[in-house]
Amino acid sequence: MKKYRNLVLVIMLLAVNLANAQIFNGKAFLNLNEQGVILDGYDAVAFFADNKPVKGDPQFQFNYEGAIYYFVSAAHADLFKANPEKYKPQFGGYCAYAVSLEGLRPLM
Numbered sequence: 001m002k003k004y005r006n007l008v009l010v011i012m013l014l015a016v017n018l019a020n021a022q023i024f025n026g027k028a029f030l031n032l033n034e035q036g037v038i039l040d041g042y043d044a045v046a047f048f049a050d051n052k053p054v055k056g057d058p059q060f061q062f063n064y065e066g067a068i069y070y071f072v073s074a075a076h077a078d079l080f081k082a083n084p085e086k087y088k089p090q091f092g093g094y095c096a097y098a099v100s101l102e103g104l105r106p107l108m
Contacts, residue, residue, distance in 0.1 A: 032068075038069060041070045044071075045080050069088075
């Protein structure tokens with residue numbers, strides 16, 4: 001059991017590091033386009049509610065933590081506003097694998 005203690009400690013430290021990977025010196029690193037839109041304009045709620053990517057409409061937008069989110073409807077925007085932590089992308093919208101290697105790469 002002793003030999004696994006170090007492994008568990010390393011995994012715990014890595015998890016804490018990854019959880020904070022998108023924040024550096026108080027600044028969030030977000031994968032935004034030139035207009036400040038995250039997720040290439042896809043609706044963050046649709047990934048959960050519709051189980052597929054759906055392009056959002058700029059008519060239904062919400063600014064959260066420096067990123068502009070587009071939604072397909074006012075109902076989806078309201079769901080996001082009620083619980084943004086549930087729907088926002090992890091790692092600022094960057095590739096989780098690249099973040100684990102301390103790099104930032106767009107999602108493919």
